[in-house]
Amino acid sequence: MTRALVVYCHPQEGSFAAAVRKVVVSRLRAAQSEIRVRDLYAEGFQPLLTQAEWSGYLDAPANRAPVESHVADLEWCDTLIFIYPTWWYGLPAMLKGWLDRVLLPDVAFLMPKAAGETIRPGLHHITRMGVFTTCGASWWLTRLVGAPGRRTLMRGVGFLLKPRAKKVFAATYLMDSATPEALARHLQRVAAKTDRLIGASAAPEMERAPAE
Amino acid sequence: MPRALVLFAHPVPESLGAAAHDVVVEALQTRGWEVDDCDLNAERFDPVMTAQERRNYHDTAINAAPVQPYVDRLRSADAVVFCFPVWNFGYPAILKGWFDRVMLPGVVFTIAHGKLAPCLDNVRKIAAVTTYGSTPWRAFLAGDPPKRLLKRAVWGTVRPDKIRYIAQYDMNNITPDRCEAFLARVRKEMEVF
Numbered sequence: 366m367t368r369a370l371v372v373y374c375h376p377q378e379g380s381f382a383a384a385v386r387k388v389v390v391s392r393l394r395a396a397q398s399e400i401r402v403r404d405l406y407a408e409g410f411q412p413l414l415t416q417a418e419w420s421g422y423l424d425a426p427a428n429r430a431p432v433e434s435h436v437a438d439l440e441w442c443d444t445l446i447f448i449y450p451t452w453w454y455g456l457p458a459m460l461k462g463w464l465d466r467v468l469l470p471d472v473a474f475l476m477p478k479a480a481g482e483t484i485r486p487g488l489h490h491i492t493r494m495g496v497f498t499t500c501g502a503s504w505w506l507t508r509l510v511g512a513p514g515r516r517t518l519m520r521g522v523g524f525l526l527k528p529r530a531k532k533v534f535a536a537t538y539l540m541d542s543a544t545p546e547a548l549a550r551h552l553q554r555v556a557a558k559t560d561r562l563i564g565a566s567a568a569p570e571m572e573r574a575p576a577e
Numbered sequence: 578m579p580r581a582l583v584l585f586a587h588p589v590p591e592s593l594g595a596a597a598h599d600v601v602v603e604a605l606q607t608r609g610w611e612v613d614d615c616d617l618n619a620e621r622f623d624p625v626m627t628a629q630e631r632r633n634y635h636d637t638a639i640n641a642a643p644v645q646p647y648v649d650r651l652r653s654a655d656a657v658v659f660c661f662p663v664w665n666f667g668y669p670a671i672l673k674g675w676f677d678r679v680m681l682p683g684v685v686f687t688i689a690h691g692k693l694a695p696c697l698d699n700v701r702k703i704a705a706v707t708t709y710g711s712t713p714w715r716a717f718l719a720g721d722p723p724k725r726l727l728k729r730a731v732w733g734t735v736r737p738d739k740i741r742y743i744a745q746y747d748m749n750n751i752t753p754d755r756c757e758a759f760l761a762r763v764r765k766e767m768e769v770f
Contacts, residue, residue, distance in 0.1 A: 376625075376626060376627055376628040376630075376631050377628045377631055377632065378628075406625075406628075412624060412625065412670035412671075412674070413588075413618070413624070413670060413671055414588060414664070414669065414670070415588055416588040416589050416590075416618070419588050419589045419592075420589065452626070452676070452677045453673070453676040453677060453680060453726070453730065454725075454726055454730045455667060455668075455673060455676075455722065455726060456667065456673065457626065457673070457677060458624035458625060458626070458670040458671070458673040458674030458677050459624075459625050459626075459670070459674075461665075461667050461668065461669070461670045461673045462624070462670030464664070464665040464667070465664045465665060465669060465670055468665055476749065477749050477750065480750060481750060482750075483711075483712050483715065483747070483749070483750075484710060484711070484715075484749065502693075506693070509729065509733075510725060510726070510729045510730045510733070511720060511722075511725035511729055512720075513667070513720075513722035513723070513725045513726045513730070514722070516666065516719055516720035516721075516722045516725075517665065517666045517667045517719075517722045520666070520718065520719040520720055521665055521666030521667070521719050521722065522665070524715070524718075524719070541635070541688075
């Protein structure tokens, strides 16, 4: 059975990101997945990697103590899903802080053992990743900048997962002037991508979703 | 006297990043810059954009109020130097939060009829001084998000005359000699900044 960890980051209730989250969770539930949702704003996650944490950064397993429950969720899941708004072409500080504090040595990656070695991946139990975001900028401008947020997750975090892990990404652009129809279409796309991620067959109402 | 805002985002004083920050400040002062040395961790900058700030984000009459001192410091700078470690192919949260909360519409850019236009005219030079755990090859494969954010998004939004990205990669295998070489490179860059 799929075990999905949904890391959700948006400050406002009733935001479009909340609607995306609802769709993702409902598709996961329809596929009988086990689901854990971490709503970083709601739980008042503290995103700063402090001097004390940095000093004990390499000291596994003590390094996980300040974020123990998040590490437990990360180790539990086989499917990792991020839902967030793109700010300044990247992750909100809150979500970036979750990466900084939870993706620890001996949790998410293994530090070099000998001189000349590099960091090795540590999340080989995660076989699927979904990234769902909303951008104020246009698709064109986001691409021109090189979509740093997308790369931080799809590639930076992607490196840590099982090799050839299944990954899906969906973004909607020009958020501030999006029409209700465009937003509805995006939710259909999110549903279809979530289904594809967990290998569920499309629900009947989703089969009418327009092709991408 | 030209004024440089130095944004420092490493929590640990004995880090190479902190040593590089010291070199930046000293070299700039030697060359006649007035340095506004902003240690985000020491100042306990709160990087989390609140729901209310998000609601007011596009209202340029009030969006800067929660971070007014930081906006004022940015507006009175002729140059900005970012000193930070790269973690997980991105900025530390405290620096990303400075972008989220301070680099606002009406401060750095305007949006009129859906078009972005720069509006921070005072900052003419920008530099980043940074350290990566990653090797250059792996950073390249990841698309080097922190470099793109600076050299494309910040460059495109602020349009400075000069932008420099000074990076030390592969920190996990660094030797004392290479630390010295990095600090020397930082000093040289800042002396001609």
